[in-house]
Amino acid sequence: xxxxxxxxxxxxxxxxxxxxxxxxxxxxxxxxxxxxxxxxxxxxxxxxxxxxxxxxxxxxxxxxxxxxxxxxxxxxxxxxxxxxxxxxxxxxxxxxxxxxxxxxxxxxxxxxxxxxxxxxxxxxxxxxxxxxxxxxxxxxxxxxxxxxxxxxxxxxxxxxxxxxxxxxxxxxxxxxxxxxxxxxxxxxxxxxxxxxxxxxxxxxxxxxxxxxxxxxxxxxxxxxxxxxxxxxxxxxxxxxxxxxxxxxxxxxxxxxxxxxxxxxxxxxxxxxxxxxxxxxxxxxxxxxxxxxxxxxxxxxxxxxxxxxxxxxxxxxxxxxxxxxxxxxxxxxxxxxxxxxxxxxxxxxxxxxxxxxxxxxxxxxxxxxxxxxxxxxxxxxxxxxxxxxxxxxxxxxxxxxxxxxxxxxxxxxxxxxxxxxxxxxxxxxxxxxxxxxxxxxxxxxxxxxxxxxxxxxxxxxxxxxxxxxxxxxxxxxxxxxxxxxxxxxxxx
Amino acid sequence: xxxxxxxxxxxxxxxxxxxxxxxxxxxxxxxxxxxxxxxxxxxxxxxxxxxxxxxxxxxxxxxxxxxxxxxxxxxxxxxxxxxxxxxxxxxxxxxxxxxxxxxxxxxxxxxxxxxxxxxxxxxxxxxxxxxxxxxxxxxxxxxxxxxxxxxxxxxxxxxxxxxxxxxxxxxxxxxxxxxxxxxxxxxxxxxxxxxxxxxxxxxxxxxxxxxxxxxxxxxxxxxxxxxxxxxxxxxxxxxxxxxxxxxxxxxxxxxxxxxxxxxxxxxxxxxxxxxxxxxxxxxxxxxxxxxxxxxxxxxxxxxxxxxxxxxxxxxxxxxxxxxxxxxxxxxxxxxxxxxxxxxxxxxxxxxxxxxxxxxxxxxxxxxxxxxxxxxxxxxxxxxxxxxxxxxxxxxxxxxxxxxxxxxxxxxxxxxxxxxxxxxxxxxxxxxxxxxxxxxxxxxxxxxxxxxxxxxxxxxxxxxxxxxxxxxxxxxxxxxxxxxxxxxxxxx
Numbered sequence: 015x016x017x018x019x020x021x022x023x024x025x026x027x028x029x030x031x032x033x034x035x036x037x038x039x040x041x042x043x044x045x046x047x048x049x050x051x052x053x054x055x056x057x058x059x060x061x062x063x064x065x066x067x068x069x070x071x072x073x074x075x076x077x078x079x080x081x082x083x084x085x086x087x088x089x090x091x092x093x094x095x096x097x098x099x100x101x102x103x104x105x106x107x108x109x110x111x112x113x114x115x116x117x118x119x120x121x122x123x124x125x126x127x128x129x130x131x132x133x134x135x136x137x138x139x140x141x142x143x144x145x146x147x148x149x150x151x152x153x154x155x156x157x158x159x160x161x162x163x164x165x166x167x168x169x170x171x172x173x174x175x176x177x178x179x180x181x182x183x184x185x186x187x188x189x190x191x192x193x194x195x196x197x198x199x200x201x202x203x204x205x206x207x208x209x210x211x212x213x214x215x216x217x218x219x220x221x222x223x224x225x226x227x228x229x230x231x232x233x234x235x236x237x238x239x240x241x242x243x244x245x246x247x248x249x250x251x252x253x254x255x256x257x258x259x260x261x262x263x264x265x266x267x268x269x270x271x272x273x274x275x276x277x278x279x280x281x282x283x284x285x286x287x288x289x290x291x292x293x294x295x296x297x298x299x300x301x302x303x304x305x306x307x308x309x310x311x312x313x314x315x316x317x318x319x320x321x322x323x324x325x326x327x328x329x330x331x332x333x334x335x336x337x338x339x340x341x342x343x344x345x346x347x348x349x350x351x352x353x354x355x356x357x358x359x360x361x362x363x364x365x366x367x368x369x370x371x372x373x374x375x376x377x378x379x380x381x382x383x384x385x386x387x388x389x390x391x392x393x394x395x396x397x398x399x400x401x402x403x404x405x406x407x408x409x410x411x412x413x414x415x416x417x418x419x420x421x422x423x424x425x426x427x428x429x430x431x432x433x434x435x436x437x438x439x440x441x442x443x444x445x446x447x448x449x450x451x452x453x454x455x456x457x458x459x460x461x462x463x464x465x466x467x468x469x470x471x472x473x474x475x476x477x478x479x480x481x482x483x484x485x486x487x488x489x490x491x492x493x494x495x496x497x498x499x500x501x502x503x504x505x
Numbered sequence: 506x507x508x509x510x511x512x513x514x515x516x517x518x519x520x521x522x523x524x525x526x527x528x529x530x531x532x533x534x535x536x537x538x539x540x541x542x543x544x545x546x547x548x549x550x551x552x553x554x555x556x557x558x559x560x561x562x563x564x565x566x567x568x569x570x571x572x573x574x575x576x577x578x579x580x581x582x583x584x585x586x587x588x589x590x591x592x593x594x595x596x597x598x599x600x601x602x603x604x605x606x607x608x609x610x611x612x613x614x615x616x617x618x619x620x621x622x623x624x625x626x627x628x629x630x631x632x633x634x635x636x637x638x639x640x641x642x643x644x645x646x647x648x649x650x651x652x653x654x655x656x657x658x659x660x661x662x663x664x665x666x667x668x669x670x671x672x673x674x675x676x677x678x679x680x681x682x683x684x685x686x687x688x689x690x691x692x693x694x695x696x697x698x699x700x701x702x703x704x705x706x707x708x709x710x711x712x713x714x715x716x717x718x719x720x721x722x723x724x725x726x727x728x729x730x731x732x733x734x735x736x737x738x739x740x741x742x743x744x745x746x747x748x749x750x751x752x753x754x755x756x757x758x759x760x761x762x763x764x765x766x767x768x769x770x771x772x773x774x775x776x777x778x779x780x781x782x783x784x785x786x787x788x789x790x791x792x793x794x795x796x797x798x799x800x801x802x803x804x805x806x807x808x809x810x811x812x813x814x815x816x817x818x819x820x821x822x823x824x825x826x827x828x829x830x831x832x833x834x835x836x837x838x839x840x841x842x843x844x845x846x847x848x849x850x851x852x853x854x855x856x857x858x859x860x861x862x863x864x865x866x867x868x869x870x871x872x873x874x875x876x877x878x879x880x881x882x883x884x885x886x887x888x889x890x891x892x893x894x895x896x897x898x899x900x901x902x903x904x905x906x907x908x909x910x911x912x913x914x915x916x917x918x919x920x921x922x923x924x925x926x927x928x929x930x931x932x933x934x935x936x937x938x939x940x941x942x943x944x945x946x947x948x949x950x951x952x953x954x955x956x957x958x959x960x961x962x963x964x965x966x967x968x969x970x971x972x973x974x975x976x977x978x979x980x981x982x983x984x985x986x987x988x989x990x991x992x993x994x995x996x
Contacts, residue, residue, distance in 0.1 A: 146630060200716070218847070330645035
């Protein structure tokens with residue numbers, strides 16, 4: 015990371031922890047320069063970064079000060095409940111999002127891609143290279159369908175941090191979290207079955223449900239507590255739901271981490287109706303607070319939680335290394351895994367196991383969590399600055415995506431097309447719903463280290479939204495006006 | 506490869522091509538030693554190898570001679586036709602086969618694993634290491650769902666050798682052939698649908714059909730022509746078959762390469778009943794003859810053939826790089842691929858593309874085809890020598906597995922358990938059927954370079970079979986004898 019970012023981190027943390035009071039003068043550029051042994055320019059860059067994140071404000075000819083506590087932007091509203099299960103709508107729009115932008119000038123804010131250029135990933139590259147060079151029987155052959163044992167050993171250690179205990183023989187390594195989720199659904203459901211899912215939710219999950227021929231009952235979720243237990247209870251009471259699917263930690267796309275009380279309520283409901291829960295914990299290790307929150311599986315008493323995760327968000331998606339702890343559904347899930355793609359490639363598993371075993375993982379996570387949290391603040395600030403006033407913004411507790419809600423009539427799908435012409439990609443809201451809800455919402459990723467084009471892109475998005483909104487208002491006025499001019503015909 | 510094997514190759518080819526006549530004296534050890542610049546011991550080793558393969562015989566104090574033309578062993582018989590579609594039986598036995606033998610002393614003749622220790626794979630390891638070391642955005646990120654373009658370009662070149670033309674945008678890279686087959690089945694079939702499949706066939710395919718909830722109509726296949734077109738026609742005529750699945754080249758496990766006439770007949774049938782064909786061409790590049798036979802897809806006129814393949818048998822299964830050319834079913838298959846495991850890992854794709862692009866692939870194939878063919882001859886010879894006389898053996902046209910048929914009442918599943926206690930693994934026949942047929946058959950792999958333990962293992966298998974058979978005969982005799990001794994009770 016650049017020196018100024020490191021300094022901004024340090025200062026930012028101090029300000030956030032309340033070491034300076036509102037209105038208090040912050041250390042001068044000269045003081046910080048000599049304290050940290052960095053140039054004056056570096057300190058000035060750090061302060062400008064803190065200003066962007068709303069943690070410092072400049073007063074001309076006086077210096078930098080702690081600004082008054084920010085009024086946080088309003089949170090997105092909870093979606094409307096569905097009355098019945100529905101089929102998942104088509105995937106053409108998801109495909110658009112997945113299409114690679116080969117133009118390096120494109121600002122990609124649409125996809126949930128982590129920053130894979132962090133120097134803290136270098137030991138992983140070393141491990142990949144070493145394993146590639148020696149590629150022997152172990153990495154070129156078919157391996158255990160359950161995955162490389164050395165990796166499963168390490169996954170058991172990570173499980174402890176996530177609050178549950180597991181042994182290597184109860185884990186199955188998968189080809190990314192996508193395969194874990196897909197195997198879970200196909201192990202539990204037949205075509206025509208119903209799955210209750212927190213809404214909005216990960217678009218890839220929607221498509222898994224669609225291709226499995228499963229119907230979806232979208233349960234509204236609020237950006238603080240997650241899935242509405244009241245709405246869920248009504249659904250379970252009335253419909254033969256086969257499974258519940260949730261993302262309890264740093265949920266995609268809303269960013270909430272479910273409070274303990276709600277987790278207990280969710281588990282109780284699942285027990286009462288005897289329904290399995292598919293937990294997607296892919297962002298669990300990227301929750302900003304330390305220690306990381308427990309997985310829902312930590313509360314699982316009878317093996318009904320199938321925990322799915324991967325290193326796609328924490329390390330790199332191209333590794334395609336995920337896993338599933340399928341509880342009492344182990345046998346069926348293992349069969350699904352075998353028929354889905356055979357054993358997962360051993361080489362990246364061996365490299366990841368080495369990366370974990372040598373202790374590089376926590377170091378990397380610490381760095382990425384800080385980067386993502388700081389950039390969340392900065393991007394939030396940009397959205398406040400450049401987007402229309404009525405914009406609502408999520409306050410994610412982890413991960414690297416913001417969920418943004420615009421006025422109700424707005425269509426982010428149309429916005430997306432206009433932005434692509436300008437080399438900007440966003441994720442429009444309706445792909446996060448099985449039924450095309452959230453057309454007035456969008457998800458913005460803040461993973462990659464920001465550069466000058468990032469702020470330009472957010473500003474451009476805001477301006478384009480403003481233009482669309484004002485042209486709508488005008489056309490409305492116009493329409494009303496023209497109506498007034500029409501000759502009145504007597505009935 | 507050892508020097509003696511190289512020499513044995515050369516001499517063996519000359520003998521097979523008829524450069525020496527039956528009964529003719531072959532060059533002396535001394536002559537060959539000076540001709541090829543190798544030691545006398547090397548030449549003697551080469552001759553012993555040729556003797557094992559039945560291509561040379563020693564006459565005491567005289568030298569080596571071309572033996573009389575061998576009477577080929579009888580081929581396995583065609584299986585009995587089914588009367589109706591059936592569910593696939595359970596997979597526990599497949600799981601046994603897939604369980605890794607961690608004991609390096611185990612002689613693994615059960616799994617269809619290629620030899621991954623050939624020096625001709627070294628450039629691939631180099632490419633893997635280079636790509637791992639530099640692992641940048643391209644190899645760590647999500648990639649195109651269709652796969653890395655550089656690899657798809659190379660696959661289009663391979664398609665030309667297989668007799669069909671394709672463009673990169675009509676190909677989808679998959680996580681092994683298993684994922685290709687799985688996506689094909691799920692794209693074409695819903696639970697309860699019927700698939701007609703050449704029998705015996707690949708056990709992984711059976712399990713894919715089972716987990717997809719699909720019923721199987723097993724069509725008997727003979728070890729020369731492949732799937733019985735007569736039986737297939739009857740099945741298509743009577744049942745609403747949704748897809749036909751075949752392995753036309755170096756078929757697993759029977760080893761046949763379907764004659765052109767039968768291929769045309771198969772395509773005509775599929776056209777007449779308007780049914781898609783799922784072609785598994787995974788062994789196509791390992792057919793011993795040169796040039797390789799065309800894929801069935803070469804005869805496809807209307808996009809009804811979904812060609813599935815991978816580098817798992819030609820290079821290394823641990824790469825998990827396969828592909829599918831799904832013809833007119835492209836869109837549906839792509840959706841299945843996305844929901845199955847997301848995009849396939851880019852790193853091994855990039856390495857394989859480099860290996861192909863630099864021309865290493867044909868060199869490697871040439872070497873492996875020779876090794877597999879030579880070892881087929883040697884293992885056939887061992888089976889003739891050590892197995893009971895009534896044993897029938899396939900004459901595979903490619904690949905690295907032999908299909909062996911024992912007397913009808915024999916149970917190779919029981920044999921397998923006995924052999925495992927001796928550190929030998931075979932594939933028992935019934936896993937190659939949806940309904941547990943072929944209990945008296947087994948598949949033996951001859952991929953890895955033979956060592957002293959290989960011949961010992963084949964001999965041990967033969968002896969164990971002999972013991973079981975003779976104990977059966979005894980117990981029968983005994984039973985008859987004891988019956989005779991029973992006091993006769995008047996009715």
